[in-house]
Amino acid sequence: MAVDERVRGVLELTRPVNALVAGILTFTGAFIAQGSELVGSAESVTIAALVTVLATGAGNAINDYFDREVDQITNPERPLPRGAVTPRTTLLFSAILFILAGGLSLTLPPIAIAIALINIGLLVIYTPLLKGLPGVGNAAIAYLGGSAFLFGGAAVESLTAPGILFAIATLATFSREVIKDVEDLAGDQENDLKTLPIVIGTHRALVGAAVVLCLMALLIPLPYLYGTLGRLYLVLVVPATLAMLYAGWISFTDPTRGQSVLKYGTFLTAAAFIGGRLATIT
Structure with missing residues (x-):
């Protein structure tokens, strides 16, 4: 398999547009919290947005890992079903992104660290444990989506x-x-x-x-x-x-x-x- 196809497959695992949108929502939360004073917190906000992008990408990748057998039938065009990446590569890539997100979050205020670690934990257990629980899976997805705004505010402590x-x-x-x-x-x-x-x-x-x-x-x-x-x-x-x-x-x-x-x-x-x-x- 060509290297560029493997690289493309790894990138697709993250759902890059989805991950970038999540990062923008984090920035939005910080902006709503501080307005024009956001310039003074540019470093924290940038880190928080990057943490969100990395964690979201990792969550999408690990979701594909757990759903790989179902996706062979329902989403055969995804990287794992079509053979662009292996399950082992997917799991390792997801773990690296989670570690990077968690490590970067440790530079943020305590409340932001707590939110980041909770969200990473939920992303890891969502597909194998929560997705199949009626209402619970819905609530987990809802929280994770909304928490991007909260995380942005937490990064600037507002x-x-x-x-x-x-x-x-x-x-x-x-x-x-x-x-x-x-x-x-x-x-x-x-x-x-x-x-x-x-x-x-x-x-x-x-x-x-x-x-x-x-x-x-x-x-x-x-x-x-x-x-x-x-x-x-x-x-x-x-x-x-x-x-x-x-x-x-x-x-x-x-x-x-x-x-x-x-x-x-x-x-x-x-x-x-x-x-x-x-x-x-x-």
């Missing part, structure tokens, strides 16, 4: 605003993961998976997702009430919130569209936080 965004993103992502499980119901039943909709029924699962979205909506005004973000934040976040609540509603009849609208609503919420922080600078 958790209020990024902490709220973390909670909002985590709740929204949990709802989206449940809705996606409803969307994938037929395939999951065929593969004998035990997702939340299969265990408790699709209607109950969608009701649960909608309730979580309502809880999320209650958090939306907090940055304004705390005085962290101004009125522009409210102007920007209201349509995002309405979009996410609408997503929960239409998911009862069209889960595919619902989870898609919810994803964009989450991005709009993050944009509202950024816009609200920019307004406090200018």
Whole structure:
């Protein structure tokens, strides 16, 4: 096998775009926390973003390692099924990235170190232990996605605003993961998976997702009430919130569209936080 194919396969294991986006979310959390004062914390923020990219890449690689047999049927184009990399190489590569991420995190403030180590632990055990547990796997993915914002705030030792965004993103992502499980119901039943909709029924699962979205909506005004973000934040976040609540509603009849609208609503919420922080600078 050509060397460039092996290199390409190793890079693909990390899902590079996914990993880079996670790093950007960490930077976003730090920016929301500090605004223009972020320049003074550039080193910590850069390290935190790099830790996120490395840990996310490692998590994607080890997920492929554990899913290699299933992927031979469902995702044969991935590096392991197509033979671009070996299981041993995948496991070693993942371990190296995890060690680099953990080592770099030790240069950050204590709360950031704790978040990094917890997240690395979850990434390692997700596929073999948590993925198959109804609701638990959804919650783990939701936490890991939202924690990128929290980690950015922890890197600059300011958790209020990024902490709220973390909670909002985590709740929204949990709802989206449940809705996606409803969307994938037929395939999951065929593969004998035990997702939340299969265990408790699709209607109950969608009701649960909608309730979580309502809880999320209650958090939306907090940055304004705390005085962290101004009125522009409210102007920007209201349509995002309405979009996410609408997503929960239409998911009862069209889960595919619902989870898609919810994803964009989450991005709009993050944009509202950024816009609200920019307004406090200018």
